[in-house]
Amino acid sequence: MAPALCAICKTARALIKRPKNHTKLCKSCFITIFEDEVHHTITSSQLFYPGEKVAIGASGGKDSTVLASVLKTLNERHGYGLELVLLSIDEGIRGYRDDSLETVKKNAAQYDMPLLVVGYDELYGWTMDQVVETIGKKGNCTYCGVFRRQALDRGAKMLGIRHVVTGHNADDVAETVLMNLLRGDLSRLSRSTSIVTGDNKSEVKRSKPLKYSYEKEIVLYAHHKKLEYFSTECIYSPEAFRGSARTLIKQLERVRPSAILDIVRSGEDMARLVPGESASSCGGCKSKTETPVAVLEDDVGGCGSSNGRTPGGEMAAMDKQLRENEEAEGLEVDITKLVLEGKNGQREKRDKPTTRQVLGKCQRCGYMSSQDICQACTLLEGLNKNRPQIQI
Amino acid sequence: MADSTEVPIRESETPTISIAVDFYGGLHTLFGKGQHKLAIPAADKSGNPATIGFLVTHLCETKMNDPRTELFVLDGHIRPGILVLINEADWELEGEEAYEIQSGDNIVFVSTLHGG
Ligand SMILES: [Zn+2]
Ligand SMILES: [Zn+2]
Numbered sequence: 001m002a003p004a005l006c007a008i009c010k011t012a013r014a015l016i017k018r019p020k021n022h023t024k025l026c027k028s029c030f031i032t033i034f035e036d037e038v039h040h041t042i043t044s045s046q047l048f049y050p051g052e053k054v055a056i057g058a059s060g061g062k063d064s065t066v067l068a069s070v071l072k073t074l075n076e077r078h079g080y081g082l083e084l085v086l087l088s089i090d091e092g093i094r095g096y097r098d099d100s101l102e103t104v105k106k107n108a109a110q111y112d113m114p115l116l117v118v119g120y121d122e123l124y125g126w127t128m129d130q131v132v133e134t135i136g137k138k139g140n141c142t143y144c145g146v147f148r149r150q151a152l153d154r155g156a157k158m159l160g161i162r163h164v165v166t167g168h169n170a171d172d173v174a175e176t177v178l179m180n181l182l183r184g185d186l187s188r189l190s191r192s193t194s195i196v197t198g199d200n201k202s203e204v205k206r207s208k209p210l211k212y213s214y215e216k217e218i219v220l221y222a223h224h225k226k227l228e229y230f231s232t233e234c235i236y237s238p239e240a241f242r243g244s245a246r247t248l249i250k251q252l253e254r255v256r257p258s259a260i261l262d263i264v265r266s267g268e269d270m271a272r273l274v275p276g277e278s279a280s281s282c283g284g285c286k287s288k289t290e291t292p293v294a295v296l297e298d299d300v301g302g303c304g305s306s307n308g309r310t311p312g313g314e315m316a317a318m319d320k321q322l323r324e325n326e327e328a329e330g331l332e333v334d335i336t337k338l339v340l341e342g343k344n345g346q347r348e349k350r351d352k353p354t355t356r357q358v359l360g361k362c363q364r365c366g367y368m369s370s371q372d373i374c375q376a377c378t379l380l381e382g383l384n385k386n387r388p389q390i391q392i
Numbered sequence: 393m394a395d396s397t398e399v400p401i402r403e404s405e406t407p408t409i410s411i412a413v414d415f416y417g418g419l420h421t422l423f424g425k426g427q428h429k430l431a432i433p434a435a436d437k438s439g440n441p442a443t444i445g446f447l448v449t450h451l452c453e454t455k456m457n458d459p460r461t462e463l464f465v466l467d468g469h470i471r472p473g474i475l476v477l478i479n480e481a482d483w484e485l486e487g488e489e490a491y492e493i494q495s496g497d498n499i500v501f502v503s504t505l506h507g508g
Binding site: 003004013014015016017024027062171215216218219220223224231246247250251253254 | 416417418471472473475477480481482484485500502503504505
């Protein structure tokens with residue numbers, strides 16, 4: 001079989017077949033177009049302003065490594081004027097982060113960016129090792145996920161940085177859309193599909209510049225640019241990727257590669273239909289909405305990454321736990337809810353998601369939460385009650 | 393050569409091809425290390441030329457030292473989410489499992505399934 005030539009330069013041998021449109025590209029044209037598309041996402045969503053200090057949530061994994069590399073490249077090429085720093089979270093699992101932090105340190109040196117590492121112990125008073133000592137290995141992924149969800153924001157706040165970018169990719173977003181559909185949680189759809197979470201009122205804004213980038217292309221970008229990244233499973237989550245929505249996404253991609261971006265766009269379209277939610281834009285510029293902004297509490301982070309990836313079994317366990325928390329908190333008097341129910345009892349069910357959307361702050365930690373006490377503080381309360389006597 | 397007698401007879405009966413196989417993205421943990429220089433049979437049991445499909449089975453049978461084969465192979469095929477590169481090119485450009493392996497080929501398996 002004669003080697004195919006690149007569809008753009010028509011001279012070099014094609015090495016990449018793009019999942020979204022089957023275009024065959026050579027290495028250098030692929031790298032250029034990948035960067036150009038991220039640049040397009042950034043400019044069309046007006047993600048940054050000149051002089052902005054931006055923390056890149058860095059786990060040493062492929063997504064954040066590629067994000068750091070691409071942002072550095074684009075910042076220099078297009079004169080964004082960004083002050084980029086790497087922000088890493090240390091969950092406090094002995095041996096687990098050592099190697100990945102080494103990778104982040106190498107990235108920091110290579111990209112000439114300052115590296116800031118913040119530990120769960122500093123943020124919550126507990127390392128994951130201590131959590132596991134206290135509650136056992138069962139269900140610890142719930143804690144890790146809930147803590148991780150706030151960790152970057154809390155860490156950034158501690159360091160006086162107001163914008164955190166994460167490496168969430170199109171596959172991550174598609175997975176979250178599917179999970180929310182499966183759970184019938186349309187209110188969360190907007191948060192999971194929007195490119196920016198947090199608004200002017202929030203202390204820390206979050207965004208995902210790789211939202212439209214296929215995971216496959218991210219891995220190929222890292223491979224062809226010879227970027228060093230780290231991949232391992234969380235030692236507390238040996239069953240990591242079994243039976244997850246992820247598997248379904250990858251199987252769909254195998255049959256019809258465009259499925260991933262189609263799910264992302266469907267999620268955005270559905271999010272627009274949910275009352276009181278603003279939806280996301282772009283993705284090939286099919287819409288001209290203003291900078292998409294949605295409120296808080298992004299997807300729940302899974303294990304083994306700083307990404308919002310959640311393995312199957314843990315997903316179910318976490319979901320159960322979170323629902324129990326919500327139910328428990330529902331026993332407390334929620335004035336907003338009472339008013340809504342009083343006005344129109346029949347619409348209670350439909351109004352419920354909107355009620356949960358009401359933006360407030362956690363009474364304990366001040367982190368944005370739709371409940372009086374945020375999930376992290378709820379979990380911490382339980383943990384602190386069980387803290388071994390010796391440590392008190 | 394002096395030590396030619398030490399070569400098992402079977403080896404000379406079954407021609408082999410030399411290839412390099414690399415594992416990335418966490419897959420190296422299933423195969424002990426990332427880089428492998430291998431001599432694989434040039435043909436399968438039915439005498440058909442060795443393809444990527446054959447290589448995948450061969451790797452599972454001879455090189456994997458982890459019981460969790462499903463992390464590499466699902467329903468007899470490479471697990472969706474694992475990228476295969478043949479001499480740096482996406483295997484989708486080369487005929488995927490049907491690609492006939494040539495001597496000196498570099499086959500790379502990269503998992504995309506680990507966190508970012
Ligand atoms: Zn080209
Ligand atoms: Zn709180």
